[in-house]
Amino acid sequence: MCVSLSLCLVRWSRYNPYYLDPDPSKDARVPESELSPEEKELQELKTVSPIKAALSSDTSSAFNDPLISKFINMMMQDGNKILARGIMTQTLETIKRKQVEKYHKSPAAKREEIECNPYTVFHQALENCKPIIGLASVQKGGKSYQVPVPLTDNRRRFLAMKWLITECRDNKHRRTHMYEKLSQELLAAFANEGNVVKRKHDLHKMAEANRAYAHYRWW
Amino acid sequence: MFITGAVYIRRHYRKAMSGSVIQEKVAKLLSRQSGKPVLRPIKPLALKNEVASRKLKKGEATCVTEMSLLMACWKQNDFNNTVCSKEVSVFYTCVEKAQNKAKAKQGTQGRLLPKEANTLLKRFPNQSSEI
Numbered sequence: 001m002c003v004s005l006s007l008c009l010v011r012w013s014r015y016n017p018y019y020l021d022p023d024p025s026k027d028a029r030v031p032e033s034e035l036s037p038e039e040k041e042l043q044e045l046k047t048v049s050p051i052k053a054a055l056s057s058d059t060s061s062a063f064n065d066p067l068i069s070k071f072i073n074m075m076m077q078d079g080n081k082i083l084a085r086g087i088m089t090q091t092l093e094t095i096k097r098k099q100v101e102k103y104h105k106s107p108a109a110k111r112e113e114i115e116c117n118p119y120t121v122f123h124q125a126l127e128n129c130k131p132i133i134g135l136a137s138v139q140k141g142g143k144s145y146q147v148p149v150p151l152t153d154n155r156r157r158f159l160a161m162k163w164l165i166t167e168c169r170d171n172k173h174r175r176t177h178m179y180e181k182l183s184q185e186l187l188a189a190f191a192n193e194g195n196v197v198k199r200k201h202d203l204h205k206m207a208e209a210n211r212a213y214a215h216y217r218w219w
Numbered sequence: 220m221f222i223t224g225a226v227y228i229r230r231h232y233r234k235a236m237s238g239s240v241i242q243e244k245v246a247k248l249l250s251r252q253s254g255k256p257v258l259r260p261i262k263p264l265a266l267k268n269e270v271a272s273r274k275l276k277k278g279e280a281t282c283v284t285e286m287s288l289l290m291a292c293w294k295q296n297d298f299n300n301t302v303c304s305k306e307v308s309v310f311y312t313c314v315e316k317a318q319n320k321a322k323a324k325q326g327t328q329g330r331l332l333p334k335e336a337n338t339l340l341k342r343f344p345n346q347s348s349e350i
Contacts, residue, residue, distance in 0.1 A: 150314040208290045217280035
């Protein structure tokens with residue numbers, strides 16, 4: 001039993017595969033008539049099978065975004081969640097400010113195209129950074145080749161986030177803050193420009209160059 | 220001679236699974252009555268609590284045609300993903316189908332996987348001596 005102010009870890013990290021993930025959202029309870037037969041099966045499964053403990057960062061509020069939570073976790077260093085969350089909120093605020101400024105400065109005709117919601121900007125920017133095909137190292141006949149390979153959704157999301165974070169950490173002036181650089185990169189990725197999207201295109205070009213080795217895959 | 224856990228019992232013996240039938244067969248193989256015995260075991264003829272692992276069957280590369288179409292589209296349109304969105308979606312559907320197929324194929328075909336069999340045998344091993 002922890003006595004200090006810090007949070008107690010209730011959730012284990014390794015669960016049996018049949019444990020289901022918790023759904024913290026308030027609209028999880030839908031009336032039975034609106035469910036399709038597969039969803040009804042899923043609901044019945046939820047009543048019988050055990051469910052993992054919820055993370056302390058998952059809330060039932062409307063502002064809980066799993067993608068943003070994942071990004072915050074990836075940005076976090078040495079367990080400093082407070083700092084990572086602070087940077088994220090500052091980034092979203094900066095994006096909103098820049099977009100609203102752009103909105104007010106632009107003529108009436110172009111105002112509708114400008115996206116002011118920082119969450120949609122973030123989601124779209126991340127989508128634009130996700131690679132479609134990756135490269136895997138396959139050994140054949142003593143030599144290893146870079147083979148173009150389809151990636152899973154989790155892997156693509158991870159790569160996009162990783163590229164964003166490394167880009168913002170390495171290629172910035174030492175006096176610019178992380179949130180400033182992140183907001184710049186996110187807005188550039190939203191418009192399909194910038195270094196992260198360029199890195200994604202480079203990966204695609206490499207995959208295209210190595211398309212002859214596609215048959216070396218066995219999965 | 221050590222017989223490994225996967226002893227392929229013939230179909231007509233499945234009904235009479237009593238140990239006596241197998242004991243009779245083993246006794247016949249060891250007997251010296253009709254010439255030299257077939258088996259000359261060094262260790263006792265008992266099953267191991269392990270199954271031999273199967274060789275992984277090498278499949279083929281999936282979704283190569285969709286990938287090549289996507290790459291051709293990319294080359295024509297300078298790697299623009301909005302223009303090639305149709306090829307991208309086709310590629311994704313193919314990948315999903317291939318993944319589902321691979322998952323479904325793994326566990327079925329009526330037999331236990333060697334890994335699963337080994338886990339079960341570790342938990343419920345064959346008794347080598349009476350406790």
